[in-house]
Amino acid sequence: MFDGRSCVVPGLFSSSCQAENKWSFMTFLPELDIRNGKRHRDFDGDNEPQPRKVNKRVDSCHQGETRNLFQQHMCHADDSVVPKMDQDQRKGCELLRNCQRVEKAETSSVQLLDEWEQLKAGDSLVSCDLQTSKQQQDHSGDSSDSGVQQFVEQQVELAENSLEESEQQEHHAGDSSDSGSLLPRMNRDSSIACLGRCSRSDYSSLASLNRSFRNIIRSGELYRWRRLNGIVEHWIYFSCTLLEWEAYDPIREQWMHLPRMASNECFMCSDKESLAVGTELLVFGRGLSSHVIYRYSLLTNSWTSGMRMNAPRCLFGSASLGEIAILAGGCDSDGYILDSAELYNSENQTWELLPSMNKPRKMCSGVFMDGKFYVIGGIGGSDSKLLTCGEEYNLQTRTWTEIPNMSPGRSTRGSEMPATAEAPPLVAVVNNELYAADYVDMEVKKYDKDRKLWFTIGRLPERAVSMNGWGLAFRACGNRLIVIGGPRTHGGEGFIELNSWVPSEGPPQWNLLARKRSGHFVYNCAVMGC
Structure with a gap:
């Protein structure tokens, strides 16, 4: 493998540097009734998901539908409760969550890399940052701990509120996937700056999420940004x-x-x-x-x-x-x-x-x-x-x-x-x-x-x-x-x-x-x- 990797700041984007990842993300959790130990709803094979509320969030993975969820850090969850998504879509959602984390962190790449290494080593099974609190909880025991359950309940409530706001916006502005914004709570230029630093091996996963990502990749805009900023693979x-x-x-x-x-x-x-x-x-x-x-x-x-x-x-x-x-x-x-x-x-x-x-x-x-x-x-x-x-x-x-x-x-x-x-x-x-x-x-x-x-x-x-x-x-x-x-x-x-x-x-x-x-x-x- 090349020693001098041309992907910039690999520590910021775990999916660009890891072949497999056992972590699951809170982006998916509102679709589950974890309190009852089973799924809220099921996907219909490889077709478009049928339920009204949850599946819109999986289809777009951006805009108001997930702007609260993208603020959450990585949390441990059993793979058995992760909804059925194809590999590219799951990988794309993971990339987007990491992109939003870069904008929010406002810290050095070294600090982010250290945090990611700690998560991989299992030093902190749960590290979640809510909008209303910056308190962190470290759990070294079973992921069914009451603190995790309480957090999940909060996330379900946040997700439902976010969905209601999103549906109101869609009623007035149409499909959010056509919006000029790409990542929640980030302007277009900042979104392109984050996505442009992802490995181009991941662009097919991003393009599979929705029309907005597909258009920005196929138009060549991301590659032009990379060339102007000296990012080359x-x-x-x-x-x-x-x-x-x-x-x-x-x-x-x-x-x-x-x-x-x-x-x-x-x-x-x-x-x-x-x-x-x-x-x-x-x-x-x-x-x-x-x-x-x-x-x-x-x-x-x-x-x-x-x-x-x-x-x-x-x-x-x-x-x-x-x-x-x-x-x-x-x-x-x-x-x-x-x-x-x-x-x-x-x-x-x-x-x-x-x-x-x-x-x-x-x-x-x-x-x-x-x-x-x-x-x-x-x-x-x-x-x-x-x-x-x-x-x-x-x-x-x-x-x-x-x-x-x-x-x-x-x-x-x-x-x-x-x-x-x-x-x-x-x-x-x-x-x-x-x-x-x-x-x-x-x-x-x-x-x-x-x-x-x-x-x-x-x-x-x-x-x-x-x-x-x-x-x-x-x-x-x-x-x-x-x-x-x-x-x-x-x-x-x-x-x-x-x-x-x-x-x-x-x-x-x-x-x-x-x-x-x-x-x-x-x-x-x-x-x-x-």
């Missing part, structure tokens, strides 16, 4: 099977399958490039009659097609920086090598032609470093020779500058291969430093920007197998470099392994993040940070 997307993609969350250590792409046979057999920009994953290839772009949206968890560049191309170099990306070089549908470049903005899905490079090139690589875009290596010229130079694009001056010897080059063992047989340069940038993977000598190299030369700093993972560089992914993932590849057997069986190394911690020491069985190499790979 990096997920690794890669494809080992045609038309199928999966993602790996290194914080939660979870695998996720994306919906299958719908495509024609020609697209399946053509060369493809991939690029993650903003909240989108773009896959470029050739269709039956032209170049095709498939776009996966993290906001809707779906694929669409129909997007077109000004100058369609394949075999280009590309990189992204926040919500923008630059694609340079490549070749057109007739095989002509291009010197043109385009900038894509994922916020409005527009393409802008940039000034042309100094040299046409294809099968090149691209990176962003020090706020500038670099295209490295590739094949160019009438005789399709291997290029050793790179080019720097300055976004402010809109000019290209050629940089000699910027390509990491080949070892002597690979110098006799045809130029088109080798994969584009395997390069990545971490903390504005440029690194390369030498698949032949199994070495990691670093670029000296002052002297403009490459030098070896260590070894690649020994089991990172490739075929002339194809099938091996070398990417930046936050403050780490990752290598995705794996061993193969004669029967075609093998594994895909994800290895990571933090360059700031010293010479390459690769740690295995995850591995899974796969009979294929890595066809395409991209890292999405949002």
Whole structure:
């Protein structure tokens, strides 16, 4: 697991850092007749709950229906009295309760983390803060203690009063789920600030609660807030099977399958490039009659097609920086090598032609470093020779500058291969430093920007197998470099392994993040940070 987690203040949001949680919340308790030891009413399977009073509260989990309940801290209760909710809804309610607690606490994250650790350790089974009192009661015995029962009775009364007020508001203002407010007793900006700090792995749970949360997530507003405030989580997307993609969350250590792409046979057999920009994953290839772009949206968890560049191309170099990306070089549908470049903005899905490079090139690589875009290596010229130079694009001056010897080059063992047989340069940038993977000598190299030369700093993972560089992914993932590849057997069986190394911690020491069985190499790979 990543040591430097990119989720901010994990102690504030227990659900973002705990795989399982045995605690139950007072948010659910008014739906129960705990005094009689049984449920007030039952849910009807996976359908909308039928009872009038209680189930509206579970459906929305915000606004006036729960503004009293969200003020309560965590209380211990037996799982047998928790109403039937699906996993996403229960998780979403837990997240919202934690968000409201952040606004109310007005204390440091260290204090909140200490309090949460005490609760987990069982030092305080009950810690409840009512609106009319700040007294705390510690119970080390049975949860059926009279103090707990008295508290539950108070909560039932509070819930009924809150519900009556909510119904009066709904009578005049309509469905509260359409209101501009997201969390009770918090304005919209504060609500977004709380939700934006939740792990994006939890957004599907939040979206399952009601229309308001679903709309704010699908609109991308939360992700824009995160980008402006420097909150980023990096997920690794890669494809080992045609038309199928999966993602790996290194914080939660979870695998996720994306919906299958719908495509024609020609697209399946053509060369493809991939690029993650903003909240989108773009896959470029050739269709039956032209170049095709498939776009996966993290906001809707779906694929669409129909997007077109000004100058369609394949075999280009590309990189992204926040919500923008630059694609340079490549070749057109007739095989002509291009010197043109385009900038894509994922916020409005527009393409802008940039000034042309100094040299046409294809099968090149691209990176962003020090706020500038670099295209490295590739094949160019009438005789399709291997290029050793790179080019720097300055976004402010809109000019290209050629940089000699910027390509990491080949070892002597690979110098006799045809130029088109080798994969584009395997390069990545971490903390504005440029690194390369030498698949032949199994070495990691670093670029000296002052002297403009490459030098070896260590070894690649020994089991990172490739075929002339194809099938091996070398990417930046936050403050780490990752290598995705794996061993193969004669029967075609093998594994895909994800290895990571933090360059700031010293010479390459690769740690295995995850591995899974796969009979294929890595066809395409991209890292999405949002």
